[in-house]
């Protein structure tokens with residue numbers, strides 16, 4: 001998945017300096033349904049890097065919905081955080097107005113740096129928004145919990161593929177990032193008697209995981225090379241790159257972070273090392289599955305049932321990789337592209 005080789009349906013740059021508003025809406029593909037994907041608010045090194053982030057994330061959402069069998073396409077919004085930005089209500093209402101103009105082509109929701117309150121402001125301008133007060137996404141972080149649950153099930157499916165048994169007991173799992181998803185993932189893993197090695201750049205979150213789960217702490221830059229069965233990236237994207245891949249000391253990579261591969265060729269590098277990679281957008285689809293079920297009128301129980309299908313989807317991707325003698329990353333892209341009719 002190299003972003004500039006892809007075709008996009010729409011790339012919208014929004015700017016109103018009178019209210020300190022700069023944002024991007026990227027709509028990658030709506031063949032299977034309206035573009036679904038959250039709104040990120042982040043400080044970027046440049047407007048160009050924000051645009052690239054939006055494009056890459058939007059494309060990831062298309063592939064994620066497609067492989068998960070959801071009736072949605074992929075899109076993403078990014079609000080560029082900067083020193084002169086206006087009040088959040090003004091910014092999110094401005095975004096909401098533009099989303100409304102798109103007449104349902106794009107549906108937004110929460111992502112890194114955005115909250116339920118922000119989505120409530122978007123909702124004042126448009127109904128094409130999820131994760132507002134009272135929604136499943138807003139209820140006790142169900143989206144993050146179900147993302148973690150899907151990753152947990154994906155880790156089991158990966159263990160089965162690599163070791164012949166999905167038993168987590170006594171397997172060493174190294175979790176990078178103990179935020180909303182990483183912490184919940186540790187909870188599922190601990191319940192299954194895994195041995196946890198963890199890190200976070202936030203010392204408070206690290207201490208909490210150590211205290212709550214008896215996990216062994218590592219310094220952030222030591223987690224990549226920690227000897228383990230499963231390395232689980234649950235922090236930021238781009239973690240699998242030219243520098244880090246040679247340091248890996250694991251049999252499996254299976255985590256929640258989006259865009260784990262810095263470039264698609266890194267999927268081939270990992271494959272060449274004999275490490276099993278659970279493609280990020282397959283294993284971390286729990287959150288979008290919850291949103292999709294809710295948009296279809298379902299409840300939390302129905303959402304969990306759908307999330308449980310992640311194991312089968314991942315196992316199918318692994319079997320496609322085997323059958324074609326290709327990397328799991330390439331196999332996942334192939335499955336998504338076939339469903340998209342490419």
Ligand code: NAD
Nearest residue numbers: 143144147177179180181200201220234235256257258287
């Ligand atoms: P979060 O912001 O709550 O947690 C991320 C954590 O990573 C933070 O605690 C942060 O301190 C830590 N971190 C950042 N850089 C780090 C580093 N270099 N080393 C160690 N720790 C580091 O985010 P989240 O909601 O838990 O999401 C985690 C990842 O999963 C993100 O990449 C996100 O895009 C992806 N994801 C999340 C969801 C969801 O439902 N929340 C769904 C799909 C994918």
